[in-house]
Amino acid sequence: MAAAWCMPAAADERERAVAEVAQVYERIKIQQPLLQVHHHSSSHQQLAQSLLSDALRALNVALSVMKQQRPSPAPATTPPITSSVVVKAESPRSPSASADSEAIANPTERRPKKRSRSSVMEGNNKTSSSSWVDFTTVPYEDGYEWRKYGEKKINGTSYTRSYFRCTYKDDAGCLATKHVQQKDSSSDPPVFQVTYNNKHTCNNGKLILPFMNIKLEPPVLPPNTLAVQAYSALHDPFDQTMPPSQQEPSSLPVSMQQPCGAATSSTTTSSCISGAESCCDEFPVLDMAQMAAAAEASPGYDLLYEELSLLCDSFKFY
DNA sequence: AGGATTTGACCAGT
DNA sequence: ACTGGTCAAATCCT
Numbered sequence: 001m002a003a004a005w006c007m008p009a010a011a012d013e014r015e016r017a018v019a020e021v022a023q024v025y026e027r028i029k030i031q032q033p034l035l036q037v038h039h040h041s042s043s044h045q046q047l048a049q050s051l052l053s054d055a056l057r058a059l060n061v062a063l064s065v066m067k068q069q070r071p072s073p074a075p076a077t078t079p080p081i082t083s084s085v086v087v088k089a090e091s092p093r094s095p096s097a098s099a100d101s102e103a104i105a106n107p108t109e110r111r112p113k114k115r116s117r118s119s120v121m122e123g124n125n126k127t128s129s130s131s132w133v134d135f136t137t138v139p140y141e142d143g144y145e146w147r148k149y150g151e152k153k154i155n156g157t158s159y160t161r162s163y164f165r166c167t168y169k170d171d172a173g174c175l176a177t178k179h180v181q182q183k184d185s186s187s188d189p190p191v192f193q194v195t196y197n198n199k200h201t202c203n204n205g206k207l208i209l210p211f212m213n214i215k216l217e218p219p220v221l222p223p224n225t226l227a228v229q230a231y232s233a234l235h236d237p238f239d240q241t242m243p244p245s246q247q248e249p250s251s252l253p254v255s256m257q258q259p260c261g262a263a264t265s266s267t268t269t270s271s272c273i274s275g276a277e278s279c280c281d282e283f284p285v286l287d288m289a290q291m292a293a294a295a296e297a298s299p300g301y302d303l304l305y306e307e308l309s310l311l312c313d314s315f316k317f318y
Numbered sequence: 319a320g321g322a323t324t325t326g327a328c329c330a331g332t
Numbered sequence: 333a334c335t336g337g338t339c340a341a342a343t344c345c346t
Contacts, residue, residue: 147321149323149339153325161336179337290326
């Protein structure tokens with residue numbers, strides 16, 4: 001299966017599909033502020049709805065491409081499409097640990113365990129330490145392979161917290177860790193808070209989730225590909241209907257152009273469409289809450305909003 | 319048999 | 333002293 005995954009042609013096609021998704025995302029993101037003023041201008045509303053329709057069509061096509069070329073079947077239990085929101089964690093405490101070299105060097109006795117935590121942090125914290133939080137109903141399906149290394153009852157919570165590190169920690173020295181905590185809320189399905197520490201450096205063949213680390217340059221597409229359809233579906237109608245004054249994001253009010261990280265200092269109000277990696281590093285968020293509000297205020301939006309949410313969540317697993 | 323998980327203990331920070 | 337994070341022996345699973 002790994003062979004199919006690595007086939008250059010398939011990889012190219014797939015990369016293009018992913019790029020398409022990223023392109024759509026970027027487009028929606030740029031025009032997102034229009035949704036905030038939809039109630040003031042019917043033309044804006046129409047534009048936004050048209051954009052969303054095109055985006056959904058493009059996303060559907062791109063998704064088809066990705067599904068066709070998916071090298072291996074989904075996990076035995078295909079994760080349900082669920083809501084997932086990522087927020088930047090406020091401040092990483094002392095993320096991860098990789099003191100195993102020391103521990104492994106002296107694996108004998110347990111009692112005189114003089115492992116130095118400071119030395120552990122020296123090794124990790126100085127490098128590319130990062131932390132972010134993901135609220136999801138499928139905390140164990142994020143595209144990476146994890147090994148559980150601990151479980152703890154946390155004060156003030158009803159459920160234990162499980163600790164995971166990257167399966168390839170030893171092989172590749174990957175320092176990525178996460179812990180999963182089920183929220184106390186009696187929602188159905190249950191919601192889990194997943195806190196990630198450190199990005200994966202293992203490059204273990206798992207997909208880096210879309211929208212992240214993808215340069216949003218105009219894609220170079222070969223003829224007769226579904227990706228072309230996706231690109232056309234998104235861009236042609238858009239470019240034809242969009243007034244010149246609205247084609248450039250710079251025409252938007254400055255307050256609407258702030259990237260995700262700068263949009264707000266609050267860690268709770270800044271949310272991203274699902275994606276385990278810290279999408280806020282490079283991409284502003286697509287604020288689903290605002291889209292939800294738009295859905296409430298305008299008939300027809302709700303369906304688009306729902307579909308878009310589902311689609312975006314679907315991409316999480318590719 | 320070897321890898322993954324469980325679980326009680328250890329450690330550092332507050 | 334308390335707590336969250338991690339370790340590692342014991343146990344489970346394939």
